[in-house]
Amino acid sequence: xxxxxxxxxxxxxxxxxxxxxxxxxxxxxxxxxxxxxxxxxxxxxxxxxxxxxxxxxxxxxxxxxxxxxxxxxxxxxxxxxxxx
Amino acid sequence: xxxxxxxxxxxxxxxxxxxxxxxxxxxxxxxxxxxxxxxxxxxxxxxxxxxxxxxxxxxxxxxxxxxxxxxxxxxxxxxxxxxxxxxxxxxxxxxxxxxxxxxxxxxxxxxxxxxxxxxxxxxxxxxxxxxxxxxxxxxxxxxxxxxxxxxxxxxxxxxxxxxxxxxxxxxxxxxxxxxxxxxxxxxxxxxxxxxxxxxxxxxxxxxxxxxxxxxxxxxxxxxxxxxxxxxxxxxxxxxxxxxxxxxxxxxxxxxxxxxx
Numbered sequence: 288x289x290x291x292x293x294x295x296x297x298x299x300x301x302x303x304x305x306x307x308x309x310x311x312x313x314x315x316x317x318x319x320x321x322x323x324x325x326x327x328x329x330x331x332x333x334x335x336x337x338x339x340x341x342x343x344x345x346x347x348x349x350x351x352x353x354x355x356x357x358x359x360x361x362x363x364x365x366x367x368x369x370x371x
Numbered sequence: 372x373x374x375x376x377x378x379x380x381x382x383x384x385x386x387x388x389x390x391x392x393x394x395x396x397x398x399x400x401x402x403x404x405x406x407x408x409x410x411x412x413x414x415x416x417x418x419x420x421x422x423x424x425x426x427x428x429x430x431x432x433x434x435x436x437x438x439x440x441x442x443x444x445x446x447x448x449x450x451x452x453x454x455x456x457x458x459x460x461x462x463x464x465x466x467x468x469x470x471x472x473x474x475x476x477x478x479x480x481x482x483x484x485x486x487x488x489x490x491x492x493x494x495x496x497x498x499x500x501x502x503x504x505x506x507x508x509x510x511x512x513x514x515x516x517x518x519x520x521x522x523x524x525x526x527x528x529x530x531x532x533x534x535x536x537x538x539x540x541x542x543x544x545x546x547x548x549x550x551x552x553x554x555x556x557x558x559x560x561x562x563x564x565x566x567x568x569x570x571x572x573x574x575x576x577x578x579x580x581x582x583x584x585x586x587x588x589x590x591x592x593x594x595x596x597x598x599x600x601x602x603x604x605x606x607x608x609x610x611x612x613x614x615x616x617x618x619x620x621x622x623x624x625x626x627x628x629x630x631x
Contacts (some may be wrong), residue, residue, distance in 0.1 A: 288495050295439075304425065306400070311462070312460075312461065312462045312463075312464065313459055313460075314376050314459075314460040314461065314462060315465050316374050316459070317375050317376075318372060318374055318375075318449050319373040319374065319404075320373075320435055320448065323561055328405050328406050328495060330492060330495070332378075332433070333492075334380050336484070336488070337380060337485075337488060337492075338488060338505075339488060339491075339492040339495075340488050340489055340492075340501045340502065341499050341501065341502050341504070342497070342499045342500065343499065343500040343502060344502070347500075349500070349502075349509055349535075350502055350507075350546075351506075354445075354515060361631075364386050370529050370531050370558070370568070370574075
């Protein structure tokens, strides 16, 4: 009675349609009347992967892993070589 | 007009659909609603009729403010500017090409993580020296970059022997997150990916490959290089810009590593 092949195509079509519909989310437009300039911000509310990186204290030495990369004749100058 | 959009720190693409009755220069900014000096995009488009802004956001805040206005009239609330209608704001999945990035390289993994966190938070971080979790990378966040007491026009530079990156806070506060990321990836490429550490074009393309693969907006990469090159419009920089433009435009068809 039903063509099996057609049913498979219909099923696949519905599946693709649902994936497309569910991946697109329309936002209800909510206007902000005045941007707050005094809003306090704390980085502790951020997820781990977006937290600020570690800051060294004033007199803390640079990590020992920071080894001279290119120990060549050119790099043995007193002036640092800086690339912009 | 300012619209608040909850983004819950997700990676996404925002589609902002705008109508105008005649050609109008429309400004679009997407900023973090909570974190100061944190802009995801700042761009304009001349629109006549219907148009959609696509804003790729590999990082986002808990919620963002989408600011849209006609540059001729300034930012007015809804109903006060009839020259522009914001029809809808839609969230869609972010299109990334992670296969072009060599994440098997632990230095790439570590630096992308470090740079992402730095770029997102730079607007509220004090000056100082910052290190990555694995202590491999160091960024000196300086009020300005100086050489012999003279302020430099560069937003960032890298010590090619030690890999220490210096960043000008003065420049970075005004930059968008994608601008900051494009600059960092360029500096990283000089020392850690380039065959020739001094080759600017090689650093541009190696950095861009990671930037575009992560899903950052194309327009912001153009912008940051264009602004930097405008400060020194040499023949070499013109050639660099042409190569960058060509690389970005053809990125979708690339499928090879530019570095080992």
